[in-house]
Amino acid sequence: xxxxIHKLGSPPWFFRFGGSLVRWLLPLTLILLLxxxxxxxLVAPPDFRQGNSYxxxxxxxxxxxxxxxxxxxxxxxxxxxxxxxIKMADxxxxxxxxxxxxxxxxALVTGAIWGKPxxxxxxxxxxxxxxxxxxxxxxxxVVALFEAYENKAAAAKACAVLSLVGTVNIPxxxxxxxxxxxxxxxxxxxxxxxxxxxxxxxxxxxxMIVAFYGLFAVTVVMNMRAELIWHHRQSAWVRxxxxxx
Amino acid sequence: MYFDSIAAVIDMNGHGLYVWxxxxxxxxxxxxxxxxxxxxxxxxxxxVIAEGHRRAVSDEPQSESAHQRDEADKTFSDSSETQG
Amino acid sequence: xxxxxxPSLSLGASFFRQFLRHGKALAASxxxxxxxxxxxxxxxxxxxxxxxxxxxxxSQMAPGILWVVALLASLMVSGKLFASDFEDGSLxxxxxxxxxxxxxxxxxxxxxxxxxxxxxxxVSPVFAxxxxxxxxxxxxLVISLLLGSLCLTLIGAVGSALTVSIRxxxxxxxLIIIPLHVPVLIFGSTAVVEATRDGNAVSWLALxxxxxxxxxxxxxxxxxxxxxxxxxxx
Numbered sequence: 001x002x003x004x005i006h007k008l009g010s011p012p013w014f015f016r017f018g019g020s021l022v023r024w025l026l027p028l029t030l031i032l033l034l035x036x037x038x039x040x041x042l043v044a045p046p047d048f049r050q051g052n053s054y055x056x057x058x059x060x061x062x063x064x065x066x067x068x069x070x071x072x073x074x075x076x077x078x079x080x081x082x083x084x085x086i087k088m089a090d091x092x093x094x095x096x097x098x099x100x101x102x103x104x105x106x107a108l109v110t111g112a113i114w115g116k117p118x119x120x121x122x123x124x125x126x127x128x129x130x131x132x133x134x135x136x137x138x139x140x141x142v143v144a145l146f147e148a149y150e151n152k153a154a155a156a157k158a159c160a161v162l163s164l165v166g167t168v169n170i171p172x173x174x175x176x177x178x179x180x181x182x183x184x185x186x187x188x189x190x191x192x193x194x195x196x197x198x199x200x201x202x203x204x205x206x207x208m209i210v211a212f213y214g215l216f217a218v219t220v221v222m223n224m225r226a227e228l229i230w231h232h233r234q235s236a237w238v239r240x241x242x243x244x245x
Numbered sequence: 246m247y248f249d250s251i252a253a254v255i256d257m258n259g260h261g262l263y264v265w266x267x268x269x270x271x272x273x274x275x276x277x278x279x280x281x282x283x284x285x286x287x288x289x290x291x292x293v294i295a296e297g298h299r300r301a302v303s304d305e306p307q308s309e310s311a312h313q314r315d316e317a318d319k320t321f322s323d324s325s326e327t328q329g
Numbered sequence: 330x331x332x333x334x335x336p337s338l339s340l341g342a343s344f345f346r347q348f349l350r351h352g353k354a355l356a357a358s359x360x361x362x363x364x365x366x367x368x369x370x371x372x373x374x375x376x377x378x379x380x381x382x383x384x385x386x387x388s389q390m391a392p393g394i395l396w397v398v399a400l401l402a403s404l405m406v407s408g409k410l411f412a413s414d415f416e417d418g419s420l421x422x423x424x425x426x427x428x429x430x431x432x433x434x435x436x437x438x439x440x441x442x443x444x445x446x447x448x449x450x451x452v453s454p455v456f457a458x459x460x461x462x463x464x465x466x467x468x469x470l471v472i473s474l475l476l477g478s479l480c481l482t483l484i485g486a487v488g489s490a491l492t493v494s495i496r497x498x499x500x501x502x503x504l505i506i507i508p509l510h511v512p513v514l515i516f517g518s519t520a521v522v523e524a525t526r527d528g529n530a531v532s533w534l535a536l537x538x539x540x541x542x543x544x545x546x547x548x549x550x551x552x553x554x555x556x557x558x559x560x561x562x563x
Contacts, residue, residue: 026279033275037268042254045247052257056267063271082554102274110267117263134508141505148495154562158491161555162505165487168547169509172540176512183519215275222282229289233296242290244297 009088011228012237018221029214036211039204053117056110062212064107070100070216075167078160090156095223101139107132127181131174138166340428347436355444365402365445366452372398373456388461392521395457399474400514406445407485408502411493431553438486446478469524476537477517483548484509490555494563
């Protein structure tokens with residue numbers, strides 16, 4: 001166990017391990033995505049109130065769930081890099097930020113598109129979509145801060161601090177936006193009460209959530225591999241990998 | 246299978262535009278997420294190979310100029326990193 | 330240097346000294362004290378011009394207007410918090426001092442708050458009357474701004490510490506800080522809204538106070554870490 005964790009910190013070992021991980025996880029994830037999308041789009045029954053437009057849920061909710069979890073993953077990597085000064089954690093954090101930002105963007109865009117047939121407008125200041133928007137800003141802040149620093153080692157540490165501050169704030173933000181929304185909620189827009197979702201609709205949703213987690217893992221590892229090669233471009237193992245020597 | 250024809254799948258009782266638009270945007274973005282690191286890896290591998298050849302060529306005449314060449318390459322690589 | 334000059338300076342004394350140093354620097358340049366107030370004044374003027382002079386509508390929007398402008402004013406000045414310390418090298422000295430950087434930085438943040446957010450909260454009733462906030466909501470407005478601006482300043486200080494080594498970091502500072510300001514804005518403006526309706530403003534003020542305590546405890550740690558990182562970068 002400890003030797004495994006120790007090995008994770010070794011760039012050449014992680015590069016090879018990540019490569020074989022991607023090799024089986026990527027096809028698996030793509031198959032899950034295809035099956036889930038097929039199931040959700042074509043097999044599951046329509047919602048009795050929203051009709052077929054609800055089928056956007058199969059990408060909207062997984063993207064939102066994984067985007068939020070991704071922020072915690074990023075902050076955890078940041079904490080590891082700050083406390084134990086492990087370089088690999090820096091690289092993981094830098095690799096996770098753009099993926100999380102894109103997933104948040106997907107959740108926002110699909111939410112807006114879903115809003116049009118449901119609410120009649122592209123954008124409504126609903127509690128969940130507002131929280132998602134703020135999460136998007138949090139991600140953009142981390143990405144922008146990293147780009148602005150000239151010293152990339154310092155950049156990773158600064159982003160670690162920022163993402164930890166953000167992590168402390170996220171529950172407060174979500175709760176405050178929730179209260180804010182319930183205070184101002186207009187009576188005409190009453191969307192999804194806590195209704196139980198039928199199993200025929202739930203299973204494809206769970207499948208898609210698993211698939212999005214897999215996708216997050218695969219993309220982060222792939223980004224990390226590309227980053228590792230650049231960091232160690234002068235070292236022997238990279239030259240060997242490129243086919244030199 | 247809920248739908249009974251291709252046309253019904255495309256139309257989705259009038260919601261087809263929204264559903265398919267949302268899925269198309271998602272597929273595009275996810276594809277980009279997967280493609281970007283693969284492309285980056287390929288480009289960087291070519292860079293490492295080119296760098297290796299440059300080094301092999303410049304090593305032959307005199308070590309002095311080869312060293313200078315190395316320094317120049319380092320600055321080049323740093324500036325290319327900020328661009329890419 | 331200062332560590333060898335006064336080897337026996339206690340934590341409290343050096344905290345106080347740091348506080349005075351920053352306070353004196355603020356007091357020496359009245360422009361720094363007046364600018365946020367002037368900014369507040371002018372932006373509040375923009376709202377009736379943009380929204381129309383209808384007193385009823387303005388007074389309905391007054392809590393939101395006042396709070397958003399206060400947030401922007403705080404955002405505007407928080408970029409300057411550590412800038413001069415970073416430029417003249419006194420930040421490096423602070424890092425070498427015998428006491429934790431987090432505590433010394435907190436002294437500066439508090440002095441900065443007294444010169445900006447605190448003053449702004451005290452003056453805010455004048456601007457509140459300009460946009461027609463009901464008189465009975467004035468005490469809650471002042472208290473909410475007192476608590477809220479301290480919280481905004483503490484969070485802003487984290488952002489300022491993170492971006493102080495970056496040239497033209499102003500826009501970046503807004504980007505990383507605005508999302509973190511959201512709960513403060515919600516709690517503060519809701520408290521004022523509740524006060525205009527004679528509703529339950531106290532519980533929202535209590536939430537704000539909780540945020541202040543939490544950020545007083547946690548923000549200095551982040552500020553200290555961020556200042557060290559910024560020194561590495563610069």
